[in-house]
Amino acid sequence: MTQRDGNGWKLHALAWLVVLAAITAYAAATRSWFLTAAPVGFLFGFFLQKGDLCGSSAMSEVLVFRDARKLAGVWVAIAVSMVGFAVIAELGWVALMPKPLIWASALVGGAIFGAGTVLAGGCISGCLYKAGAGNLNSMAALIGMPLGIAIVEHGPLNRMHLSLKGQVIPAADGGPVTLSSLTGIPYWLLALLIAGATLAVAWRLRRPRTPGSGHGASDERPFLARPWRPWQAGIAIGLLAVPGFLSAVASGRSYPLGVTHGVLQAYELVTDDVKVVTGRPAPATQEAAPTPAPRRKVSGWLMLLVVAMIPGAWAAARMSGQARLLPKPPDEIVIAFLGGILVGVGAAFATGCVVGNILSGWALMSVGMFLFGVVTLLANWATAAVYLIGGPAVAARRNHIG
Numbered sequence: 071m072t073q074r075d076g077n078g079w080k081l082h083a084l085a086w087l088v089v090l091a092a093i094t095a096y097a098a099a100t101r102s103w104f105l106t107a108a109p110v111g112f113l114f115g116f117f118l119q120k121g122d123l124c125g126s127s128a129m130s131e132v133l134v135f136r137d138a139r140k141l142a143g144v145w146v147a148i149a150v151s152m153v154g155f156a157v158i159a160e161l162g163w164v165a166l167m168p169k170p171l172i173w174a175s176a177l178v179g180g181a182i183f184g185a186g187t188v189l190a191g192g193c194i195s196g197c198l199y200k201a202g203a204g205n206l207n208s209m210a211a212l213i214g215m216p217l218g219i220a221i222v223e224h225g226p227l228n229r230m231h232l233s234l235k236g237q238v239i240p241a242a243d244g245g246p247v248t249l250s251s252l253t254g255i256p257y258w259l260l261a262l263l264i265a266g267a268t269l270a271v272a273w274r275l276r277r278p279r280t281p282g283s284g285h286g287a288s289d290e291r292p293f294l295a296r297p298w299r300p301w302q303a304g305i306a307i308g309l310l311a312v313p314g315f316l317s318a319v320a321s322g323r324s325y326p327l328g329v330t331h332g333v334l335q336a337y338e339l340v341t342d343d344v345k346v347v348t349g350r351p352a353p354a355t356q357e358a359a360p361t362p363a364p365r366r367k368v369s370g371w372l373m374l375l376v377v378a379m380i381p382g383a384w385a386a387a388r389m390s391g392q393a394r395l396l397p398k399p400p401d402e403i404v405i406a407f408l409g410g411i412l413v414g415v416g417a418a419f420a421t422g423c424v425v426g427n428i429l430s431g432w433a434l435m436s437v438g439m440f441l442f443g444v445v446t447l448l449a450n451w452a453t454a455a456v457y458l459i460g461g462p463a464v465a466a467r468r469n470h471i472g
Contacts, residue, residue: 079295079389086112086385103320104348104371110314111375114327115199115382117310120390121303123147124196125424126187128300129450134458143300144429149268150308151433152261155315155326160258164315167324168436169421171247174237176442179420184449186416188457189409190214191402193424194329194417197410198376202383204395210403211410216337218414219330231419249435260435272301295389311433314375321371322349326433328426330417332376335368346370 090109097105121143128140158164187193190211192200200208222231241251250257289296315326338344348370387393417423420442422431431439
């Protein structure tokens, strides 16, 4: 490796850092807080790619490869997010608004979503960062996902969607069912207990480090220039979730990270006549002039978050020497596209995906989101058992995970 090649990642990282800092400074100066979704999304895509931390792959690899490291990385991100959310909630900076227990949506959406992620080769966030690194299957799946979401949100499955959403089980106080509402333990205390238990288990299961062992253990490149272990990416994502939540709240959104509707709305921005909302709604005036039929509103924050994930993943992959177009067999591309439609349908029924429903939903301790996660995991395993293990082209299909 030449001196120029060895320092190339540093120049690349510095250039992106300057761009992200400039966007953040402009957003603060102009109070255009929705623009902060760009650095949040960029870093989110960067961290996901560095740890190769796709929710679908994390689930499938437990069954296919007997490897739970990525699933553990996802849990680390959740546990770190919990503590961060507890801190900013106690400071009064955000109000925690977990999703309700819509059991029917969680069951139906989770089953379709989990199956679709195996065929698509990733969940929504997984396909976003894999597409950014050059995976053609993920690109095909991303084309199918907004179609699936639109079928539920605005198409023939909308009536069923509304019917499922009506099946709500409230807590005793009428609010959403959460671990706190079930146990009576304050959110902040539960967050600390869960984080402490996570640290204790990690310490108990730690392995002696030997040369050549572990994910990327033999890679002597600097930290930013090599792949990360899943738990390292999990810590980074959990920490990022806190400023991500603050960015969302400042932009008029009351929920942490999520990508499902950002994908749909980015598609609608190109195909439909929509109105982009970039902040909190203005107060209504007493006398409003007659206006034409309102256009469908889309969130500038959500769209910018999703779009920024792709260059973030590309930057991470380029620093690690992994950014390249990965050709795939035509039949895999078609299956990934169809799987993407299923992922979109499932995510729309369940009102979210791995990011919104598991990373954010579990961090907010929503029991409905725990139900979604369990059903998604079981559907993912059932489909992986048939498609990735039971079929004739086992080796090729296992590669489909990545």
